[in-house]
Amino acid sequence: xxxxxxxxxxxxxxxxxxxxxxxxxxxxxxxxxxxxxxxxxxxxxxxxxxxxxxxxxxxxxxxxxxxxxxxxxxxxxxxxxxxxxxxxxxxxxxxxxxxxxxxxxxxxxxxxxxxxxxxxxxxxxxxxxxxxxxxxxxxxxxxxxxxxxxxxxxxxxxxxxxxxxxxxxxxxxxxxxxxxxxxxxxxxxxxxxxxxxxxxxxxxxxxxxxxxxx
Amino acid sequence: xxxxxxxxxxxxxxxxxxxxxxxxxxxxxxxxxxxxxxxxxxxxxxxxxxxxxxxxxxxxxxxxxxxxxxxxxxxxxxxxxxxxxxxxxxxxxxxxxxxxxxxxxxxxxxxxxxxxxxxxxxxxxxxxxxxxxxxxxxxxxxxxxxxxxxxxxxxxxxxxxxxxxxxxxxxxxxxxxxxxxxxxxxxxxxxxxxxxxxxxxxxxxxxxxxxxxx
Numbered sequence: 410x411x412x413x414x415x416x417x418x419x420x421x422x423x424x425x426x427x428x429x430x431x432x433x434x435x436x437x438x439x440x441x442x443x444x445x446x447x448x449x450x451x452x453x454x455x456x457x458x459x460x461x462x463x464x465x466x467x468x469x470x471x472x473x474x475x476x477x478x479x480x481x482x483x484x485x486x487x488x489x490x491x492x493x494x495x496x497x498x499x500x501x502x503x504x505x506x507x508x509x510x511x512x513x514x515x516x517x518x519x520x521x522x523x524x525x526x527x528x529x530x531x532x533x534x535x536x537x538x539x540x541x542x543x544x545x546x547x548x549x550x551x552x553x554x555x556x557x558x559x560x561x562x563x564x565x566x567x568x569x570x571x572x573x574x575x576x577x578x579x580x581x582x583x584x585x586x587x588x589x590x591x592x593x594x595x596x597x598x599x600x601x602x603x604x605x606x607x608x609x610x611x612x613x614x615x616x617x618x619x620x621x622x623x
Numbered sequence: 624x625x626x627x628x629x630x631x632x633x634x635x636x637x638x639x640x641x642x643x644x645x646x647x648x649x650x651x652x653x654x655x656x657x658x659x660x661x662x663x664x665x666x667x668x669x670x671x672x673x674x675x676x677x678x679x680x681x682x683x684x685x686x687x688x689x690x691x692x693x694x695x696x697x698x699x700x701x702x703x704x705x706x707x708x709x710x711x712x713x714x715x716x717x718x719x720x721x722x723x724x725x726x727x728x729x730x731x732x733x734x735x736x737x738x739x740x741x742x743x744x745x746x747x748x749x750x751x752x753x754x755x756x757x758x759x760x761x762x763x764x765x766x767x768x769x770x771x772x773x774x775x776x777x778x779x780x781x782x783x784x785x786x787x788x789x790x791x792x793x794x795x796x797x798x799x800x801x802x803x804x805x806x807x808x809x810x811x812x813x814x815x816x817x818x819x820x821x822x823x824x825x826x827x828x829x830x831x832x833x834x835x836x837x
Contacts, residue, residue, distance in 0.1 A: 465730050465761045476718040482729055483722040504690040508697040515696055515728040516679050523737035527750050535749040536741050547679045 410491060411474025412444050416459075418468050419449035420615040430481045431469040432608050433572055437488040437565065439600035440495055447611065482514045485565050495565035502560040509558040509566030518573045520544045525578050545585060548574070552587035556594065563595070571595035624705060625688025626658050630673075632682050633663035634829040644695045645683040646822050647786055651702040651779065653814035654709055661825065696728045699779050709779040716774040723772040723780030732787045734758045739792050759799060762788070766801035770808065777809070785809035 415438075417431035431447070438445040450459040456466040463470050463479040470477065471484040473491075478484050486507065489495035496506045520540050527535040548570070551558070558566045574580065575592045595601065629652075631645035645661070652659040664673040670680040677684050677693040684691065685698040687705075692698050700721065703709035710720045734754050741749040762784070765772070772780045788794065789806045809815065 460761075460764070464726075464765050465758060467730075476715050478718055478722045480722050480725040480729060482725040483718070486721060486725075487718055501690050504692055504697070504701055507700060508692045508694050511694040511696040511700075511728065512678075514725065515694060515732065516681075518729065519733045519736060522733060523751065526754070530750050532750045536744050536746045537737060540740070544679060547674075550674070551678050 410443060412446060413438055413474070413488070414446050414448055414472040416448050416450060416462070416468060416470045416472075417611075418452045418455060420452045420619060421612060426609055426612050427605055428576065429468065429608060432604050433481045433569065434469050434471055434484050434488065435604035435607060436568055436572075436601050437485050437495060439603050440568065440598075441488060441492050442494070443488065443491075482510065482569065485569060486510060489565040495568065497560045497562070497564070505559040506564040506566050509564070510569055512558075513566060513570040513573050517544055517548060517570065521573060521576065521579050524582075525576060528578055541582060545579075545582060545588065549585040549588050552591045556591070563598075567591075567595055568601075571601075624657060626660060627652055627688070627702070628660050628662055628686040630662050630664060630676070630682060630684045630686075631825075632666045632669060634666045634833060635826060640823055640826045641819055642790065643682065643822060646818050647695045647783065648683050648685055648698050648702065649818035649821060650782055650786075650815050651699050651709060653817050654782065654812075655702060655706050656708070657702065657705075696724065696783065699783060700724060703779040709782065711774045711776070711778070719773040720778040720780050723778070724783055726772075727780060727784040727787050731758055731762060731784065735787060735790065735793050738796075739790060742792055755796060759793070759796060759802065763799040763802050766805045770805070777812075781805075781809055782815075785815075 413434075415431050415434045417429055421429055435445065435447075437443075450468065455468075459470075460466060462477070467479070469481055469484065470479040471487070473487060476487065478487055485495075489506070496503050520537065521544070524537040524541045527533070527537060555561070557563055558570060571592050574588055575596055580589065580592065596605075627648075629645050629648045631643055635643055649659065649661075651657075664682065669682075672680075673684075674680060676691070681693070683695055683698065684693040685701070687701060690701065692701055699709075703720070704717075710717050734751065735758070738751045738755045741747070741751060769775070771777055772784060785806050788802055789810055794803065794806065810819075
């Protein structure tokens with residue numbers, strides 16, 4: 410299979426390290442055994458310097474040798490479809506996996522990310538707390554009954570859902586043991602640990618390169 | 624192809640009529656020429672009466688005769704993959720269509736829906752206005768350059784993005800002529816008009832059934 414290129418920011422502050430979404434694609438490459446290279450766009454003028462590749466000025470975006478894609482969710486589905494490591498090959502299993510991938514994006518993250526944004530902006534009571542609680546309780550009820558979201562096995566839906574749920578402020582929002590055990594179970598995977606360590610090392614090297622220029 | 628069943632609520636108040644998300648699936652069935660039946664869960668205890676089929680108590684959910692799915696985005700991708708009316712058959716075109724479908728769910732709707740929720744809850748300045756403006760400006764810049772999001776043709780990505788953008792409060796948020804023309808272009812499609820009229824008629828009939836019981 411052709412090599413994958415993942416684009417991300419050339420530097421980020423300390424706080425988002427380990428959470429920049431190139432990690433989702435790195436992780437998927439590790440799970441599927443795909444080789445990948447990392448290329449960068451500049452942090453400093455990130456809102457406008459790559460609008461030709463990502464219309465909202467975000468990262469990551471992906472080139473898998475055949476297609477170029479933005480949206481980490483789309484990149485994940487693309488990488489997942491090139492084998493069965495992240496998605497069952499049968500139609501029903503693939504549909505169920507896609508369903509839970511979309512649920513992570515549109516039922517959970519659609520609430521957790523705006524809630525997080527308002528919270529870290531100093532508006533923790535901006536009106537999303539009840540909605541946040543309802544959605545996290547919904548996923549907790551599912552995870553009390555099973556270890557994995559789809560097809561009775563780890564899939565790309567778990568990769569994404571765990572990445573959504575592992576945000577520290579989200580983990581600290583109430584006590585949900587099944588969700589917490591799920592995040593621990595998924596983030597113990599060697600592929601996650603490798604991708605996470607690689608992102609941390611990548612930005613540490615970026616610090617050193619910046620210091621060398623100073 | 625086997626018949627599709629779309630589940631929705633048996634009744635809703637006036638305001639959400641024309642916007643209940645079963646419309647997305649009705650519309651996709653109209654575009655693809657799939658026959659479908661509508662079945663219902665009760666509005667009155669909707670938060671808990673169908674958690675076995677939809678873990679967040681929402682509608683719609685779908686049975687296409689082979690798989691049962693919740694998440695309108697997942698249902699759309701499933702319906703789109705059974706032909707080329709909503710998604711090109713080639714891998715690159717399908718990936719680009721999926722990318723923009725995910726963008727509608729995770730880059731636009733992730734902002735517009737919480738913004739809308741906070742606005743109609745009486746918190747229009749809850750802190751999401753700048754984010755809302757940035758994302759709508761991003762999509763406006765794209766639509767200034769082309770008529771359709773993916774593959775130079777109408778796809779399921781347009782169906783979904785237009786459904787996200789046609790919400791009255793979103794349309795009224797600033798003056799974006801390309802987005803407005805896009806919403807008009809997409810919602811002029813006979814398949815949209817049919818699906819919309821059918822949802823309106825469906826809930827009018829539900830009113831009459833309720834009145835008959837009274």
